[in-house]
Amino acid sequence: MKKYSLNMLLLLFAIGLLFAAHFRVIDSYIQIVVMTVGINIMMSTSLNLVNGNMGEFTCGHAAFMCVGAYVSSVLSVFCYGTKFGEPLLPAASVVIVFPVILLIGGAVAAVSSLLVSVPSFKTRDDYLAIISIAVNYMIISALENMDFIGGSRGFQGMKDTVWAMVDIFDGPWMMFWVINFTFFTVWLIRRFISSTYGKGVNAICQDEVAAEIMSVNTNKIKIINFMIAAGLAGCAGGLYAHIIGYVNPQSFNILKSTEAMVMVYLGGMGSLSGAIISAIIFTGLLEVLRSQAIVDGLLSPITFMFPDWEPSAGVIKWVLIPLLLVIVMQFRPEGIMGNRELSDVFPRLKKFYRFK
Amino acid sequence: MMAQTQTQAQAQPAPVLEIREMTQRFGGLTAVNNFNVKLEKNQLTGLIGPNGAGKTTVFNLVSGFYQPSEGRIFVNGKPTAGLKPHKVTSLGVARTFQNIRLWNDMTVLDNIRVAQHYWLGYGFFHSVFRSKHYLRREAEIAAEAEELLEVFNLQRFAGELPKNLPYGIQRKLEIARALSTHPKLLLLDEPAAGLNSADIHELIRLIRWIHERFDVSIWMIEHHMDVVMELCSQIKVVDFGQTIAEGTPDEIRNHPAVITAYLGDDKI
Numbered sequence: 001m002k003k004y005s006l007n008m009l010l011l012l013f014a015i016g017l018l019f020a021a022h023f024r025v026i027d028s029y030i031q032i033v034v035m036t037v038g039i040n041i042m043m044s045t046s047l048n049l050v051n052g053n054m055g056e057f058t059c060g061h062a063a064f065m066c067v068g069a070y071v072s073s074v075l076s077v078f079c080y081g082t083k084f085g086e087p088l089l090p091a092a093s094v095v096i097v098f099p100v101i102l103l104i105g106g107a108v109a110a111v112s113s114l115l116v117s118v119p120s121f122k123t124r125d126d127y128l129a130i131i132s133i134a135v136n137y138m139i140i141s142a143l144e145n146m147d148f149i150g151g152s153r154g155f156q157g158m159k160d161t162v163w164a165m166v167d168i169f170d171g172p173w174m175m176f177w178v179i180n181f182t183f184f185t186v187w188l189i190r191r192f193i194s195s196t197y198g199k200g201v202n203a204i205c206q207d208e209v210a211a212e213i214m215s216v217n218t219n220k221i222k223i224i225n226f227m228i229a230a231g232l233a234g235c236a237g238g239l240y241a242h243i244i245g246y247v248n249p250q251s252f253n254i255l256k257s258t259e260a261m262v263m264v265y266l267g268g269m270g271s272l273s274g275a276i277i278s279a280i281i282f283t284g285l286l287e288v289l290r291s292q293a294i295v296d297g298l299l300s301p302i303t304f305m306f307p308d309w310e311p312s313a314g315v316i317k318w319v320l321i322p323l324l325l326v327i328v329m330q331f332r333p334e335g336i337m338g339n340r341e342l343s344d345v346f347p348r349l350k351k352f353y354r355f356k
Numbered sequence: 357m358m359a360q361t362q363t364q365a366q367a368q369p370a371p372v373l374e375i376r377e378m379t380q381r382f383g384g385l386t387a388v389n390n391f392n393v394k395l396e397k398n399q400l401t402g403l404i405g406p407n408g409a410g411k412t413t414v415f416n417l418v419s420g421f422y423q424p425s426e427g428r429i430f431v432n433g434k435p436t437a438g439l440k441p442h443k444v445t446s447l448g449v450a451r452t453f454q455n456i457r458l459w460n461d462m463t464v465l466d467n468i469r470v471a472q473h474y475w476l477g478y479g480f481f482h483s484v485f486r487s488k489h490y491l492r493r494e495a496e497i498a499a500e501a502e503e504l505l506e507v508f509n510l511q512r513f514a515g516e517l518p519k520n521l522p523y524g525i526q527r528k529l530e531i532a533r534a535l536s537t538h539p540k541l542l543l544l545d546e547p548a549a550g551l552n553s554a555d556i557h558e559l560i561r562l563i564r565w566i567h568e569r570f571d572v573s574i575w576m577i578e579h580h581m582d583v584v585m586e587l588c589s590q591i592k593v594v595d596f597g598q599t600i601a602e603g604t605p606d607e608i609r610n611h612p613a614v615i616t617a618y619l620g621d622d623k624i
Binding site for chain 2: 188191192195196197198199200202203206207209210211212213214215216217218219224228339
């Protein structure tokens, strides 16, 4: 029983969150923040699989999020929206079909990851980084030029699906799905990476030549690893689109990719728990620094000296967070956790959980 | 001619490694020229030559890193043309490297376990859903890896990271990892490089013991002549990609071409 105590705690926490959201203990702003934390956990853990565990340097992760967001949005409008004519499916099926739509979005994103994984057979490091940025731009530009899904004006109508779920039961549905998919992401990555099969990914990171000569099919492992990462990012994109109710190609540009990268490097390369912790810290920081009062308080010594200067929180946030990254890279280049897991830092924790 | 070789191949078991007229060019440089070799089962062979003679290139060609410009390679009678290195490994060729290439941030046990990819027998979905098949295979692989570590007397390092181990142990581990792929042919690229004389004696004992216990042919590149002369029954000498001599240690020791290659000739 003791072995499962952390798992139980997480389950209770998730149920508690759902109840709190249902009975309006936490308002919709906090709900959005919690859901963003979930999506960012999905993004950072999945990118960590490529940049951390495999040691490849890709910085276009938002491209796959974009593919997932658009594919699942279009599908859900086709199935339950009225934008393209009559809904294809009866509204009652939405609870079962919605996760399938998200997974299809993830699957298409996984296939699109071949654009990066096939060049990665022969290229590494900076060159692969350039390829991944190029793929990010390609996907955004392609979507901007597809007029039937809105082009650069963006695409909406996914909220119909969410309303269809609310009609069946009036609860925090999106919160429910975000929590489920976040746990699914961590579960899948953890299982993959701890198997002998998945350890081939670490072998590629540490010495690709030795991996190939020791019978690891490096090309296949690379494709699979990129597919898992991109597929999970695609699911995250689908969730994001349904929470906001609107997607625009430009919201998945290089800035979004950088956010995911910052979370990975902040947390520590190749550390799953590090990626989760840094996603929580990063999203929290973004929200805290949104408040003008807090930013004013932080900058009070400077504004005291220059009384004419009135910093706005929305702008200064993007000075303070990159500055944090500079400081972390200077004094702790391996990130918060290094490449260790939480259980390596606190060995006693091992007794309290069992993720098999 | 063709029919004749086929009947010969049927009459006796195919050689572990056969290289026919292999040539490798890098741009204008001919690194290996018209190289021929036939390694029989359980043979311990040496490949020596001055620096830059093309020895490691031969190993890289055999293990599939390069595709030869000309000529053919057969492992246990099967051609390796067009095969990726991991496929060649599953045909039964394992190798070590001049500079040790272990996975330094993985435990010693995991180093052996990951080398079992060639007969893993399960894929991504098995690993995620932890099927019965997956659990059985993982247990088998772990048991085999532990057994191998025990045979090599490395079990007390099982949980250590290779980078924290002494150099001699790292060498031993790399050889153990290569053997964990059940090779028919083990290619050792300068196994004695960087070892002190005590370690070299240990290494000679180790290689001889491996040769007896694991039923494997060994082909080694080595610069320490005492190691080669003591271990190998056949030695091949290359210089500038050409084979200049071939024979038993005694023949090689007094071969004029070999002495010229290593020490230069009288005409200065």
